[in-house]
Amino acid sequence: MSDELLTKLPSSSSINKEISAALSHDKKHPIIAIEVQGQIYDLVKAYDLKNEKINFITTKDTEKVEEIIRHDAAHVLAEAVKSLFPDVQVTIGPVIENGFYYDFSTPKPFHESDLELIEAKMKELIAQDNQFERIIWSKKKAIEHFTSIGELYKVEIIKSIPDDQEISVYKQGEFLDLCRGPHGLSTSYLKYFKLTKLAGAYWRGDSKNEMLQRVYGTAWLTQKRLDDYLYFLEEAAKRDHRKIGKDLHLFHLQDDAPGMVFWHEKGYTIWRIIENYIRDKISQHGYREVKTPTLLGRKLWEASGHWEKFGQNMFTSEVEKEVLALKPMNCPAHVQIFNQGTKSYRDLPLRMAEFGSCHRHEPSGSLHGIMRVRGFTQDDAHIFCTEEQVADETLSFCNLLTEVYKDFGFDNVRIKFSDRPTVRAGDDSVWDKAEEALKNAIALTGLSYDLNPGEGAFYGPKLEFVLKDAMGRDWQLGTLQLDFVLPERLDATYVSPSGQKVRPVMLHRVIIGTFERFIGVLLEHYNGSLPLWLSPIQVCVAGVTNEVDDYAKFVYDEICKAGIRCSIDISPDKIGYKIRNLSGQKIPFIAIVGKAEAEEKEVSVRKFGTQNNSNQKMELMEFIKYIKKESQKRGTN
Known part of the structure; x- marks a missing residue:
């Protein structure tokens, strides 16, 4: 690719000679683009520059190269969608943090199963190793071209561009897209990518406009960096606040009040803890x-x-x-x-x-x-x-x-x-x-x-x-x-x-x-496991059998009197089930009471995240004193 590119380089400026010299010998870490005064240019556009001081961007410059790769990926995504769904219109496809997306106007919504199909088509196109070519058109010619192929969103974008501004179009294979760049030399560096999700988005962010289909993806320089990011997404999905809010019964949302929150008792308790804390602090x-x-x-x-x-x-x-x-x-x-x-x-x-x-x-x-x-x-x-x-x-x-x-x-x-x-x-x-x-x-x-x-x-x-x-x-x-x-x-x-x-x-x-x-x-x-001072329920009293219900209620009353947020479970369920259920609710402490605890006026304390054999016997008043002290601690405790 470098040798092919070299034959197209004009020799009229020192900057092009410098690029030519660098391309001719740097094979291990090839040049992807250049940087001039903090601005990144692809090599095609760089030929228009004259004698500016340049910084070469090679595959050693991971983050900068990945931004370019993601731009390439957005164009290949659009090409793949147009190939598979000719009736679709392409709109915009920018680079975002850790990835890219493209918005499409489609008569039929995409489904999750379509992502696999589009991804396979992208891999097929990438394997062709098509070079990115930059073309400059007049505004009139750009409007005529995109009108002729039915890309009316592109026409709207072009019409909003000032008349004296050049219109740049990038081509890979037979696909052309309106774009400022920068792009890589070819699709050859776009190897490690993944389409991640679908979403809806209004054209130009205005709810009065058409709802478009947005396809998100991510692209990286190496397989390891891609794998690490996909693992990160899996972990982030587990921590999704919407899932946690539902699982812990903190809040919900529904169509009757779009964008408004229904706070449940435990969720609103967290709210009030924060509000009272901020009120005291600013006072x-x-x-x-x-x-x-x-x-x-x-x-x-x-x-x-x-x-x-x-x-x-x-x-x-x-x-x-x-x-x-x-x-x-x-x-x-x-x-x-x-x-x-x-x-x-x-x-x-x-x-x-x-x-x-x-x-x-x-x-x-x-x-x-x-x-x-x-x-x-x-x-x-x-x-x-x-x-x-x-x-x-x-x-x-x-x-x-x-x-x-x-x-x-x-x-x-x-x-x-x-x-x-x-x-x-x-x-x-x-x-x-x-x-x-x-x-x-x-x-x-x-x-x-x-x-x-x-x-x-x-x-x-x-x-x-x-x-x-x-x-x-x-x-x-x-x-x-x-x-x-x-x-x-x-x-x-x-x-x-x-x-x-x-x-x-x-x-x-x-x-x-x-x-x-x-x-x-x-x-x-915190993955839903809030620090003790923020937890809506700090302690739950769990009775081993119904024979100790009276003592369990006594323990519950004493803990509540101390100002500790407490709940009680004296259901007929087995203690093992209760512990699993309360642990699932991420309650910081479970105070287990059985016959032995009732006789000794104790509780068997189980802290969230500990093993089955980690329970600690404590005298009731000692336990209350301990929880009150721990509740005063701030930070992650």
Whole structure:
């Protein structure tokens, strides 16, 4: 392949000569692409470059090569589907973390059995070792071509591209697809892949558009890396919060309330434990808890700017000719409380917290258990402060957030700095000022961060706090956003030392984010076996026979009186069955009581995860004292 490619290389630029020289001798680790100023180019596109400094990407650069391979895989997937199902239209097929997908418009939905068929066709096409060829067309020619073959989604994409922008098409074999690249030299590196699942997705993420069929897959550089990832998926499936929630009777979802959670007693107990913990924690850090309306008038949302940016995602209702919206966030309401009465610089910083119930009209295709819902509650707060107080408040919040995450068992936290998005409120001078202020604040904390360009909130830059779970997965939960815009739009002021009315800085922050998503993360992180302090049932009293029911009830009552969350099983079932059942419910401790325990006022203690012969006899009051002490421990304990 390298020799064939060499014959096509023009010799007009030094960069092409350098590529030619490298291709001619590096056989063990062949060049797949090049990198120029952080941008990856495939070798076909690289020929258009001139004398830039380049970095060769070879098979030693595993992660970069795998991103290219996954792009190749998406194109071969589309080719295979078109070959097997000619009536299907292809839409978009991007690379995602650890894999790729392609969305198809199909008159007949795919079935799981089709994945095997498509995968076999992909292997057949890959074996042909077709070279990827980059072709540049005019916008007119691209529209004509894709119209002629009935690919109307591609035509829609092309029409949205500016007239002065080149249209690049990639070809492998006889298949052509609209694409920017980069791609590998040929399909020869695409050996280790697997199609993983089907899903639905609206065209361009809009629920008003057609529902498409999405085919997910994964691709890797070696068989071992593929096998390791497939094993990871198996383990992740076992930890799926939806399965755990059902098995442990924590919550459920149903079609009558799409994107809304029905919390059962045990699930809501976990919720209340977390809420009370957060309430106590923020109270110690000077926050004042408030409660604001769930329905707010359109005029307020227009004034804040949310109606223009998020109106399509709000649930609305008309009452007496006035349009009201279920709040998708709490910030405008908190400004209304701040605006009541005159505020002085002496009142700042004012830290206003709310466990705010919010609703957003998320597309049904994006809903995912309790991780992505339409009705949710945030541990939300807004800090109104002076510009000089931003650094101290940022440091204080980072310390608070770190304490909370450690208590829940998450020690690995990293920070991303997200700057101005394309769609935003406020002019560039305001954003320059906000970004500089937040960068200066995070610098003073001594914490490191990665840049996350273009991902800020529409009213200000933000810090995103990402934790890593037991499976090595990243979860972005906490945020801190610096906002000069909303105080201006909603006319928030305080009186400065000189007696002038000035705008406060508004810091938007959450720690766990939404209760729903955070509980889902906890369930998957701990595989349903929550630490003792978080467990909805900490102890279950299990009677060996019905002859000891009275003593079992006595033990249960004493444990409950001590403030320990306890249940009791005095059913006629055999003790072995009870233990298996209670262990399946992942209850941390089982207090087994039989005749011997009743006579000695003891319990036989069985800890979750221990073997049958690991029971420990303890005097009842000693056991209660032990559980109370263990319940105070935070972290993973």
